[in-house]
Structures are given as C-alpha cells and as structure tokens.
Amino acid sequence: MKLFDPISIGALEIPNRIVMAPMTTRFGDKDGFPTEQGIHYYSARARGGVGLVIVEMTGVDPGGSHRRGELAIHNDAYIPGLQRLVEAIKVGGARAAIQLGHGGGQALTRVTGLQSVAPSSIPYAVFEMMQETHVPKALTVEEISRLVERFSEAAVRAKRSGFDMVEVHGAHGYLIYQFLSPLTNKRTDSYGGDVEGRARFGIEIVRAIKERMPDFPLIFRISVDEYAEGGVTVEDSIAVCKWLEDAGVDAIHVSAGSYLSSYSYVIPPMTLSPGCFLGLSEAVKEVVSVPLITVGRLHDPYLAERAIDDGKTDMIALGRQLITDPDWPNKVREGRLDEVRKCLSCNYCIEAMRDGAHVECSLNVEVGSEWLRASDTKQGGGE
C-alpha cells in the first residue's frame, strides 16, 4: 500500500504517510508541563505504527493559552519535560513534531491571567468550560513583531527538545487565522486589508523560523476554506499557500473551518462525508510542490489509500481515529482490518474536553489510563 511508503518532509524521511493530527488533550499540568499520563498517551499512539506524531497545540506565549492544561513551550524550563515526551514518541519508531500556536482572541484572561490580544478589538464568543464573550485588545505593530519572535524562539526550543520538526498552527480560528480572516481582521495597517496584508503575520513567522533554522523542517497548517460568509476563501488560501512555499515551508497541512464557520468543519461530525477536505487539498496541490498532509474523516484505509493514489494528497492525517484505536496503522499494514475499532465521529472526545475533562472516547475507555496499563506500572485485575 502507498500509505506505507516512506516520504520526506524537507530532508527528513518519515517511515510512512500516516500522520497523527494535533489534538489538545488537557493532559498538561496547570502550568503546561507534560505529565506521565500525557506521555503514555502519546507513546501508545506512536507504538501503533503512525509515521509522524504532531503533538497538540502548544503555547508560544503565556497570553495565548486557550485551554487549561494546554502544553506550553514559552521558556526553557519546558525543555526537559518535552524531551521526555519526544523520547516516548521516538521509542515507538515515529518521527515527532510539535504544533506551535497562540489562541489570540480565543484565549481568555480567566485562563491566562493576562490581557487577551487579537488582530482587532472585536467581540469573541469563547467556550472554555462555559460560554463567555469578551473583547481582546488589538495588537500594536511592535507587539506583533514580538509575537513573531515568540514563535521562532519556541521553534528553537522544539529543536532543542529533540523534535524533528514543528507545525505552525495557522488554521481553525486561532491568532494566525484571526489575522487571515476578514471576519476577525479589521486592521487598516500593513497587517490587514487585502489577503497579502492579512497573511503577513503567518508568513513572517515562517520566515523568522527559517532564518534561525533553515534546515529544520516546518509544516504550516491552514484552514483552506473557512466555510463562513465573508471569511477566508479557497482562492485566498491558494495565494497564501504559494507565498508559504516561497517563504520556505516544507509541507502544508490542509484542514478547514474556524469558530465562525457555518457548521462544525474543524472537527467534522458524522454528518460530513468521509474525506470531506480532499477537494481542498486537490486545489492546493495544483499550485504547490511541497508535500501535502490532508485531514478530515480519512479513517477508512481504502479511502486514505485512494486519496494518495489519486494524487489528491501525499500524506493523510488521522485525528479521532487514533484516539479510538491507536493501533490503526499496524492493523492496516498487517491486513487485520476486522480488528480496527472504528471512530464514529460522534465528537464525544472534543465535547468532553471543552467541558473541562481530558480527552475521552465513547468507544475507548483506556484513553488517559495508558500510563496505568504500561508494563512497568500494571496492577492486577479485579473490580
């Protein structure tokens, strides 16, 4: 199967084309350090045979944490814990990436204790354990430059922690996408206006990382269609993807949707068809030559294989399917398809998490207790 052919991102070879999509777990401690529970959760997915694990959105700035229990990478104190996480992923044979993000207007003062910031000072409706509408402060040009630096400093820390690459979170309605979307970017300076101005912040982040570490592979995740009236269009994203390639990205990760979409595209529920974003990646593929990763209900191995075979994408990312069954890649490679526990796309995982619990699964009760089941800590049976 093509799914199991190696592929390179930058100069780095990935053993197969299956990627674990970044997914917030809330397994971080209250200050954003990895915990044993989180490390074992990731290790179980890496041992399941995935080629590349992208660790969940991790905060590059203390003011950008959008959930309690979110991982952080905004100072050197985080490096030892992240090193342990990387080791646990690599023992399983997978390559390790980490997603660098900033919540922008989705980050609440109630969570961070700091002033929330965004491209423009407009109301944001945020759900973090409860609904709240707040108005963040508009970033000044000096503050924007400082945040560009924060992203590049975080990328250096990721490399020092042993990660093979970073993913910049430019999707789903967080700070970089808030700049890109006309719905959240009302600026009249060089960071607003036409798509070139709105894309500037993300492009500057890519350039800043590449300036510090030209050979360190970088993935950029983008919601190609915001699926919102007046929001980011496919045409906008196609232009942005070309600029991203010129700026030096080594791969583009195609996703869709934001908090302002007309429907829940970010985490497509069972009502959206399997492979729902393949049309978007096909459109991007026509204009860039770096490898594409595509996500979105690609949980059926035949569909995933065909997406690569038909040239619609180069790698497929699995999100919820790896929460439900961490061993999906090994089972598919070994032809044990009848043993795959199939994700329902019921979205219990994300609902549980938004309500304040760590990530959970309606079909996999072991999520979050992998550390108790690890061979060195295993207890006897009983009620």
Ligand SMILES: Cc1cc2nc3c(=O)[nH]c(=O)nc-3n(C[C@H](O)[C@H](O)[C@H](O)COP(=O)(O)O)c2cc1C
């Ligand atoms: C519990 C949960 C947490 C998520 N957290 C993130 C995240 O931190 N960063 C991100 O870019 N996407 C996040 N996503 C979206 C996934 O990466 C993925 O794009 C989405 O689940 C669709 O893929 P799937 O159909 O294979 O699940 C999250 C999804 C879930 C279910």
